[in-house]
Structure formats: C-alpha cells, structure tokens
Amino acid sequence: MEQRQVGRSGLWVSRTALGTMTWGQDTSEEEAGQQLAAFVDAGGTLVDTADIYTGGQSERILGRLLRTAVRREDVVVATKSGHTPEGYRPVDASRRHLLASLDASLRRLQTEYVDLWQLHVFDPATPPEETLAAMEAAVAAGKARYVGAGDLDAWQFATLATWQRARPGRVPLVSVGAEYSLLNRRADDDLRPAAASAGAHLLAWAPLGRGVLSAKYRTGTPASSRAALPHMASYVEPYLDERSRRVVESVCTAAEGLGVPPLAVALSWARDQQGVAAAVVGPRTLAQLEQVLGVEGVELPPEIRDALDDATAAGRR
Numbered sequence: 272m273e274q275r276q277v278g279r280s281g282l283w284v285s286r287t288a289l290g291t292m293t294w295g296q297d298t299s300e301e302e303a304g305q306q307l308a309a310f311v312d313a314g315g316t317l318v319d320t321a322d323i324y325t326g327g328q329s330e331r332i333l334g335r336l337l338r339t340a341v342r343r344e345d346v347v348v349a350t351k352s353g354h355t356p357e358g359y360r361p362v363d364a365s366r367r368h369l370l371a372s373l374d375a376s377l378r379r380l381q382t383e384y385v386d387l388w389q390l391h392v393f394d395p396a397t398p399p400e401e402t403l404a405a406m407e408a409a410v411a412a413g414k415a416r417y418v419g420a421g422d423l424d425a426w427q428f429a430t431l432a433t434w435q436r437a438r439p440g441r442v443p444l445v446s447v448g449a450e451y452s453l454l455n456r457r458a459d460d461d462l463r464p465a466a467a468s469a470g471a472h473l474l475a476w477a478p479l480g481r482g483v484l485s486a487k488y489r490t491g492t493p494a495s496s497r498a499a500l501p502h503m504a505s506y507v508e509p510y511l512d513e514r515s516r517r518v519v520e521s522v523c524t525a526a527e528g529l530g531v532p533p534l535a536v537a538l539s540w541a542r543d544q545q546g547v548a549a550a551v552v553g554p555r556t557l558a559q560l561e562q563v564l565g566v567e568g569v570e571l572p573p574e575i576r577d578a579l580d581d582a583t584a585a586g587r588r
Contacts, residue, residue, distance in 0.1 A: 272314030272567055277548045278445035279470035282387065282417045284347050286542055287567060288317035289560070290476060290553035295328025297500070297555045303332050304340040305557045311341045313564045319474070319551050321351035321391060321421075322376050334381035343382060349474075350376050351391035351421045351448075364394030366405040373409055388415035389448065393427040399434055403441075410442045419446030419471070425461035432469035446474050446548060452541050453518055453583045454480035454510050463546050472548035478541035479534060479552065483510040486523055486533040497555070521582040525575050535566035540579055543570060 272285045289310045294303045307318070320329045330350060337343045352372035355363045363369075373388060388409055390402065409415040420428050428447050435441045447466050449458040451473060458473060466473055479485055482497055488511060497503040519533070526533040542550035554560040571579075 275548050278472045280417055280445040282445060284317035284549050285315045286549050288319050288549040288551040289315055290551045291320045291329045291333060292324045292553050293555045294332045295325035300332050302557055304336050306560050307336050308340045309560060311345050317347045317549050319349045322372055323354045323356060327379055330376055330379035334379050347386040349387035350385050351389040353391035362392045362394045364397045364402040366401050369405040373414055384414050384416060386416045387419055389419045389421045391421035393423050399431055403434055407442050417445050418442055419444050421448045423447060425465040429465045445471055447471055448474045448476055450477045451475035452478050452480040453484060453537055454515055467546050473546055474549055474551055475541050475547050476551040478550040479537050480510050481507050483515055484522055484537035486519055518583055531569050534562060535569040539569050539571045
C-alpha cells in the first residue's frame with residue numbers, strides 16, 4: 272500500500288486508513304482483530320480511533336490488539352479528544368480536559384504514546400492558545416508524536432494553524448479531518464485550501480459516502496446494511512435522496528467502463544485528490560475491508576476523474 276507524507280511533517284501513513292468507529296458495537300473484538308491483521312498485512316499503517324467511539328471501547332479493543340494481533344511499531348495510531356458527552360457542556364478543549372483525556376486514551380490503548388493526536392472539535396469557550404499549549408505539552412512529554420485536528424470548520428482550523436505558525440518552533444497541525452466524498456465535497460470550498468495553505472493534509476473520512484457510493488442501495492436497502500440498523504439509519508438517510516442517486520449512477524457508469532466495482536471508483540476519487548493524505552474507511556466486517564483492500568491498486572484515468580468532478584461539482588452539500 273502506498274505511503275504518503277502528512278502535510279509538511281516527517282509523518283508518513285498509508286493512503287487508506289482503517290477507521291474503528293464501529294469496534295465494540297457493530298464490530299466484535301474478534302472481527303476487529305481479523306480486520307487489523309489483514310490491514311497491516313496488506314501494508315496499511317494508519318488506524319484511526321477516538322476517545323468517544325463506542326464509549327471508549329474502540330480504544331480498548333485496539334489497545335489489546337496492538338499486543339496480540341499486530342506489532343505496535345507497525346501501526347500509526349491516531350486518536351482524538353475534545354468531546355464531553357458526559358460533561359456539563361458538549362465540548363471541552365481546555366488544558367485540563369485535553370491532557371486528562373489523552374492520559375485516559377493512552378491507558379485504554381495500552382501504549383506510551385499516540386502517533387497522531389487530533390483535536391476532535393473546536394471549543395469556542397477556551398482560548399485557542401490554551402488548547403494549542405496543551406497539544407504542545409503532550410508532544411514535549413512524549414505522549415504524542417504529531418498533532419492535528421478533527422472535524423473543524425475552515426476558519427477554525429485556520430485560526431489554530433495560523434497561531435502555531437506565528438512563532439517558529441511551535442508544533443504544527445499536520446492534518447485535519449473532514450467528511451469527503453463524491454456525495455460531500457464541502458471541503459473543496461474552503462477546508463482543503465485552508466489546510467494546503469497551512470502545510471497540512473486532509474484525512475478524508477466516509478469516502479464511500481457512508482456506504483451509498485458502493486451502490487448497495489441502488490435498488491433498495493439490504494437487510495445487513497447500515498441503513499437497516501436502527502441506530503445507523505439516520506446516518507445514511509441524507510444520502511438516499513435524488514441528487515445522491517444521480518451521483519451513484521455516474522459512479523456506476525464509470526465503474527462499468529473501467530471494469531471495476533463502484534466502490535473502487537468512489538474510493539480512488541477521494542483518496543487521490545490533491546491534498547488528501549489518506550481516505551479513512553470504516554468497514555464493519557472483514558469481508559467489507561477485503562473489498563476495499565482488493566481495489567487498492569485502482570487509479571482513475573484523468574478523463575474519468577474530470578467527468579466525476581463535473582458531475583458532482585454543483586449542489587455540494
């Protein structure tokens with residue numbers, strides 16, 4: 272699997288990343304172990320989690336698997352902090368909360384450090400200099416190797432990134448996460464350019480349009496799909512509209528012409544956009560991951576990429 276540099280840093284990651292949001296709920300620990308082993312065996316390195324995924328179970332499972340299924344040194348572990356679902360306010364990027372959250376993540380992950388620690392959300396109640404000082408402290412203490420951001424608006428990311436660049440020697444933000452696919456190209460309008468200006472790269476999550484771009488919903492809702500699960504139906508539903516159907520048809524037309532699955536077209540488009548370090552996929556099953564790994568080598572011809580760009584540029588979400 273191709274390895275890519277993240278921003279203007281020394282960090283390199285696999286261009287396809289393994290997301291773990293379903294681990295501990297829709298994905299059992301046994302299946303998670305099979306996924307992780309298959310991913311690393313295929314040359315994958317970047318594994319993405321967060322302190323709030325399945326109430327911390329995602330981190331706990333990954334921590335155990337780093338001791339049993341794969342070698343810790345073969346994995347680039349990325350986690351996130353900032354949400355406070357149990358707290359008196361929904362987000363908290365204070366020094367107190369962030370550093371305590373990182374320590375808790377390290378305990379769950381059973382590791383002394385994470386390779387990439389990401390600010391999951393922007394906290395308007397905490398001064399940005401305090402948030403960034405906490406991230407600097409984590410790097411200085413050896414608890415995080417690199418820092419980035421999760422789902423921030425472009426102006427929020429630009430504020431933080433500019434503050435860090437204002438004085439030489441500060442630890443830069445090397446990445447920013449965003450939902451990014453042929454069904455959601457909002458990052459093209461501002462976040463991707465903002466990241467490029469700051470010397471950072473995008474970690475594109477949901478590159479398959481929450482599964483819709485695989486064309487599995489083309490003729491209905493499969494019983495085993497996310498849209499059929501009560502707790503996930505609302506996540507998929509926004510992409511089951513008429514505009515999305517037209518985009519899926521465009522993807523299927525391209526896939527038929529290339530002789531590859533629709534999944535390959537959608538993944539390649541997002542993964543290989545300029546400024547994207549990695550596309551983060553979140554398979555619930557080993558079979559789904561194997562489908563992704565099976566099309567890793569597919570790269571779109573320029574004329575197909577241009578046609579898809581034209582077909583999806585209007586009406587960005």
